[in-house]
Amino acid sequence: MSTLLEVSGVSVTFDGFRAINNLSIQIGEPELRAVIGPNGAGKTTFMDIITGKTKPDEGRVLWGEKNLSLLGMSESQIARQGIGRKFQKPTVFEDQTVRENLAMALRNPRGPFEVLFYRKTAEGAAKIAEIAAEIGLTDALPRRAGDLSHGQKQWLEIGMLLAQDPRLLLVDEPAAGMTPAEREHTTDLLKRAAQTRAVVVVEHDMEFVRRLGCKVTVLHEGSVLAEGSLDHVTANKDVIDVYLGR
Amino acid sequence: MVRRRSFIAQNPSVLWFLLVLALFTLVVTLMSESVGSGLISTSFVKTLGKTLCLCLVAIAMDVVWGYCGILSLGHFAFFGLGGYAIGMWLMYARTEIIVTASLTNAAIPPTPQEVSDAIATQIFGVVGASEFPMIWAFADSLALQLIMVVLIPGLLALIFGGLAFRSRVTGVYLSILTQAMTLALSLYLFQNDSGLRGNNGLSGLQNIPGFRGTPQAEISLWFFWASALALALGYVLFAWIVSGKMGSVIRAIRDDEARVRFLGYHVESYKLFVFTLTAIIAAIAGALYYPQAGIINPAEVAPIASIYLAVWVAIGGRGRLYGAVIGAVFVSLLSSWFTGGGAPNIDLGVYTIQWTDWWLVLLGLSFVAVTLFFPKGIGGLFDYLVRKQP
Ligand SMILES: Nc1ncnc2c1ncn2[C@@H]1O[C@H](COP(=O)(O)OP(=O)(O)OP(=O)(O)O)[C@@H](O)[C@H]1O
Ligand SMILES: [Mg+2]
Numbered sequence: 001m002s003t004l005l006e007v008s009g010v011s012v013t014f015d016g017f018r019a020i021n022n023l024s025i026q027i028g029e030p031e032l033r034a035v036i037g038p039n040g041a042g043k044t045t046f047m048d049i050i051t052g053k054t055k056p057d058e059g060r061v062l063w064g065e066k067n068l069s070l071l072g073m074s075e076s077q078i079a080r081q082g083i084g085r086k087f088q089k090p091t092v093f094e095d096q097t098v099r100e101n102l103a104m105a106l107r108n109p110r111g112p113f114e115v116l117f118y119r120k121t122a123e124g125a126a127k128i129a130e131i132a133a134e135i136g137l138t139d140a141l142p143r144r145a146g147d148l149s150h151g152q153k154q155w156l157e158i159g160m161l162l163a164q165d166p167r168l169l170l171v172d173e174p175a176a177g178m179t180p181a182e183r184e185h186t187t188d189l190l191k192r193a194a195q196t197r198a199v200v201v202v203e204h205d206m207e208f209v210r211r212l213g214c215k216v217t218v219l220h221e222g223s224v225l226a227e228g229s230l231d232h233v234t235a236n237k238d239v240i241d242v243y244l245g246r
Numbered sequence: 247m248v249r250r251r252s253f254i255a256q257n258p259s260v261l262w263f264l265l266v267l268a269l270f271t272l273v274v275t276l277m278s279e280s281v282g283s284g285l286i287s288t289s290f291v292k293t294l295g296k297t298l299c300l301c302l303v304a305i306a307m308d309v310v311w312g313y314c315g316i317l318s319l320g321h322f323a324f325f326g327l328g329g330y331a332i333g334m335w336l337m338y339a340r341t342e343i344i345v346t347a348s349l350t351n352a353a354i355p356p357t358p359q360e361v362s363d364a365i366a367t368q369i370f371g372v373v374g375a376s377e378f379p380m381i382w383a384f385a386d387s388l389a390l391q392l393i394m395v396v397l398i399p400g401l402l403a404l405i406f407g408g409l410a411f412r413s414r415v416t417g418v419y420l421s422i423l424t425q426a427m428t429l430a431l432s433l434y435l436f437q438n439d440s441g442l443r444g445n446n447g448l449s450g451l452q453n454i455p456g457f458r459g460t461p462q463a464e465i466s467l468w469f470f471w472a473s474a475l476a477l478a479l480g481y482v483l484f485a486w487i488v489s490g491k492m493g494s495v496i497r498a499i500r501d502d503e504a505r506v507r508f509l510g511y512h513v514e515s516y517k518l519f520v521f522t523l524t525a526i527i528a529a530i531a532g533a534l535y536y537p538q539a540g541i542i543n544p545a546e547v548a549p550i551a552s553i554y555l556a557v558w559v560a561i562g563g564r565g566r567l568y569g570a571v572i573g574a575v576f577v578s579l580l581s582s583w584f585t586g587g588g589a590p591n592i593d594l595g596v597y598t599i600q601w602t603d604w605w606l607v608l609l610g611l612s613f614v615a616v617t618l619f620f621p622k623g624i625g626g627l628f629d630y631l632v633r634k635q636p
Contacts, residue, residue, distance in 0.1 A: 051508060079510035091505050093498045100494045110510045112519045118491045164509065 004029035004198045005168060010059030012045060019045045020056065021222035029167060032194035034209045035202045037219035038243050043202045044088055047170045051085050052078045080110060084166035088173045090153035094146030098137055098156055101145050102128045105160035127163065134189065135159040150177040158189065168198045175208050187211045218243065253486055260485045263568055264478055271474045280463040288463045292538045295470035297578055299535035302477045304574035305567050306524035307555050309484050312564030313493065314520045315500025319552045320424030321528045323431050324399040326547035328529030329536035331398055333448035334382060335391035336537060339455035341368045372446045379441030395533045396526050403525030411514040425549045435544035447543025451536050469538050476534055480527050484567055496520055557613050562623050569625025576624065581605065
């Protein structure tokens with residue numbers, strides 16, 4: 001397992017409030033990593049920094065074999081590097097069909113002229129069909145994404161993430177609004193994806209994290225409080241005090 | 247398995263639109279003074295031809311606003327620039343013919359410089375100048391000036407849009423910026439030393455050089471046909487763009503541009519593409535419009551003109567091309583009916599409603615009403631009717 005992403009010494013301040021404080025995390029490839037922590041710990045902000053939505057005040061974010069800095073890149077450049085993201089609040093294009101949503105995410109050239117002259121291909125259609133089957137939305141392909149249930153929108157967004165075929169998947173609270181059976185399916189999906197890529201999952205549900213069975217990073221007040229197996233971190237006294245013991 | 251159905255088969259509304267347009271063109275032709283029964287006067291043929299050009303700029307507006315979510319309040323500036331670009335050649339070439347005709351009778355044959363000076367004096371006499379400004383360098387060539395029709399507005403849109411989008415100016419701030427652009431342009435054109443005859447504008451554009459013997463009835467019909475063809479081509483082009491993956495991406499940008507960025511699309515390039523392409527189409531529409539109008543002056547590119555354009559699209563129903571066409575036809579024809587004294591004044595006893603004054607108030611109220619109660623505009627009715635059928 002080689003290091004794919006290295007975040008080191010990163011800090012972010014919002015109006016004098018330090019949301020991320022000297023945070024350092026390394027993610028390997030392939031790897032499945034769970035990030036947990038109380039509300040406001042900075043989990044989403046951590047993803048914002050990696051994807052270029054938020055620029056940190058200090059620190060480094062290095063990517064890939066060549067140790068490229070992600071800090072100078074725009075959101076779309078970072079995404080084209082192979083970093084995909086699922087948002088905490090499902091954000092799909094509600095006015096478009098499930099198929100259109102997936103087609104837009106499919107890994108294809110992203111330039112305006114390439115898109116303008118893009119013709120549907122058999123591989124593209126097969127890939128969409130495969131992903132739709134995986135996320136249980138085969139019958140919903142021609143439906144408007146806005147008409148899906150909350151759980152289905154979560155699925156669609158996970159599907160869009162898979163369609164991008166990224167090297168690093170950042171998944172913010174994927175199981176919110178899902179039934180236990182759907183949660184189980186989501187864990188399987190993420191575990192399978194993590195066999196060949198890096199997957200970082202933020203989740204509050206401990207059962208879900210346990211089923212992922214991976215290394216866990218506990219965030220608190222913008223920095224790493226503990227790191228290790230779930231059993232290891234849940235035995236940590238600091239973690240019990242700030243998170244579990246409440 | 248992919249089924250590649252033809253573009254028209256996937257978009258039956260395009261076929262319907264082309265059929266209606268062809269039928270309309272045929273009927274107008276058969277009723278014109280030139281080749282038909284004469285039931286439609288030449289001036290009305292011109293009005294209809296101009297309306298087709300307004301439809302073309304309206305669908306461009308619909309693509310940039312209704313589909314891509316950029317509320318540009320400056321697209322009429324591009325329309326006007328197209329008109330000015332073609333107007334320069336029309337004025338130059340026509341004056342050249344007149345000047346050379348009068349100078350051939352002179353005892354000594356005139357030098358090219360004398361001819362040029364005489365043309366310049368003719369054109370710029372009204373603003374007290376007698377020399378050609380730099381920007382008229384290509385005015386003697388139709389081909390070059392036609393390139394200018396596309397190039398000047400295209401470059402302006404590219405530079406303006408490039409700066410605005412790169413700074414991520416969006417929403418109402420972008421609208422204000424586009425208004426500032428068209429205001430600056432019209433103020434510049436109002437100046438006598440702008441090189442475009444100040445507030446006199448360019449006139450006599452209905453006289454096509456080399457066609458002195460051709461009656462206006464016939465010329466008007468040619469322009470009407472050209473406008474119909476341009477509208478048909480523009481409609482097919484835009485329908486093709488918005489129906490494919492491009493359409494999917496630009497609608498996504500309209501709905502949530504930040505999310506589109508995280509999918510790896512460089513949003514600014516897409517906006518710039520749409521902004522510039524629609525500006526060029528607007529300019530082509532303007533180049534066809536003003537020879538039918540006969541005159542263009544700086545008032546044509548006043549900021550309010552671009553706002554009207556947005557009003558047409560809103561009333562017609564944005565996010566659907568035929569909606570923009572309906573809006574442009576409906577509002578512009580209604581407008582000329584009201585302002586042309588077609589609508590009878592209403593005597594309320596204490597006050598008489600004169601429609602020439604009150605039409606704008608009515609238009610403003612309908613705009614508010616449409617925005618509040620029928621966000622899909624008149625075009626939304628079609629959805630309703632089509633969905634009613636099994
Ligand atoms: N753009 C912003 N402006 C100001 N404050 C912000 C901004 N984004 C986040 N914060 C603050 O930073 C802190 C960390 O927020 P973040 O969303 O990263 O927490 P989280 O760990 O994802 O929490 P949750 O579990 O509730 O999703 C919070 O206190 C939040 O209010
Ligand atoms: Mg969060």
